[in-house]
Amino acid sequence: MLQAKIPPSKTIKSIKRNISGVLLLDKPYGISSNKAVQIAKRIFSAAKCGHTGTLDPMATGLLPLCFGEATKFSSVLLGANKTYEATLRLGFISTTGDAEGEISQFTANAGNPTPSQCEQVLKCFIGRIRQVPPMYSALKHQGKPLYVYARNNKVIERPAREVLIHDIQIKSLIDNELQLHIECGTGTYIRTLAEDIGRALGCGGAYLTQLRRTTIDSFDLFQAQALSTLEAMDTMDRDDCLLPVDCLLQEFPAVILNESAALHIRQGRIISNPPDVHSMPEGNIVRLYDHQQQFLGLGEITDKQKIAAKRLLVNP
Template sequence: MAKQSWLTIDGVVLLDKPVGLSSNTALQKVRRAYRAAKGGHTGTLDPLASGLLPLCLGEATKFSQMLLDADKAYVAHVRLGETTTTGDAEGEILVRSELRPTEANIDAVLPRFLGEIEQIPPMYSALKRDGKPLYEYARAGVELVRAPRQVRILSLVRGALDGQEFDLAVACSKGTYIRTLAEDIGAALGCGAHITALRRTRIGPFLIEGAVGLEALESDSALREAALKPVDLLAGHLPVVELDEDQCRRFAHGQSVTLPAFEPGEARIYRRERFLGLGRCEANGTLVPVRLVAERASSAQMLDVQENSPL
């Protein structure tokens, strides 16, 4: 069986995921584009949705969890007057309504959904019950009781109403289901609603304007090189601690070091601009290693793996 050489590539790619791909499929395509031996994503984005999907390669996968708690922003295209089985255009229409809300009607109900609200997770979601995602139960025709969850809606901005449809820009906390939000708004208007398109435009400090499309990434080597961001990109919100040579050696071997007084909490650790990983500064002046970055002999090492490696 033929072998394929893969590279130990380290870095972060801000991908503009196209509609129709799962997050994992998008990740594997990016891995193939870079011939990267290892990769992971920072949280899923539904196949129906497009937009910002940060992907981690190599050592950056150690920091992929850092965006899970970040606030996010989306633009949803909402269709009024129809509810579907899935809350989006992929589902079957359950109910149609002849009621036609005006922009004033919509503006009157939107403030109800700002701030801390409760949502019941949809059956068509990846949440698990007894080891199975809810969507598997839903596809089998089984409806399970789901406990409401508290989420936070930071802002809602309505676009112009065109017949039964309008765009809704949403800034929200992690765990918010935009499909459920649209359904609940439709219920408050008395006509029902679902989303026909969804685009993620922001995760934490990262904006869609800084993302690269999949086709361009696959076809343009210069763009591919430029799109690979440093391993420490996702930790950019943390304070920086610079170590001397002896401290660096101890820290890189997983040993605590003593520092002048720093604010307690996590920090990015460097030695002459080389990112060493994350550490936790204790109140007593001790820096404890939390997550270390492996030092590469070179920026890209070759690995031989089977051509049918699970990419």
């Protein structure tokens, strides 16, 4: 008796939505920024999603994610100022600079510094300082991230780089556990800062036991959503958590175009003499809106006070 052939089952792919906006995510402990992107992308059934700068797996806190058209502007936050709450364990060192590495005590006689000693030392780290990037970082050497070499016990020479520390405040000091509030500029490695502070305090070193990012530029952790909260929402409430694309671009002045100029800029044509740009120097970047206040994208002031499209939304 011939047996009927059963066709192989086909995997039903979920329909991806072309949504655009910015999600302020409270990244949980233990997952990479890329993993957080993939989870958020699944939750929103989004066709396109990316982050604006990584947080280490052991770090938690504010991680803005860009969906759809917002990904065109995700690099804007890479140079933004950031704020962290960091907990340092003094007198111990870690192979990675944080709790993920192999921990060893520097010396049993390092002692615990007083609050006044900490305040004096921390003053030396405010302003422009030089840092040697950690081996466990995503900086690349000959096309490979440094952490790849570190995992193979290879040390690559790294030149010191200048970073800006705006402020450091002591939140608490209990025995050898120092909690700090840190406001810093782009490119600052808090793990390296922790190690340097530990050495400057005479403790031989320190490592991060906790790190939480609380602000990026004007965005605050209080505005952020947890992945578990988003998972429990219905689609409409979840989409309401997305901020508009132009929230990333508030540093640029806004220019309102009339109906004709908006059409021309969408067609890639240079528009001339908009009234809002008479006093703007050549090379300035501006936010462009149509006569209905709809965000179109970014433009650039050219010679003779004209505007050329720089980066526009596909479907504003």
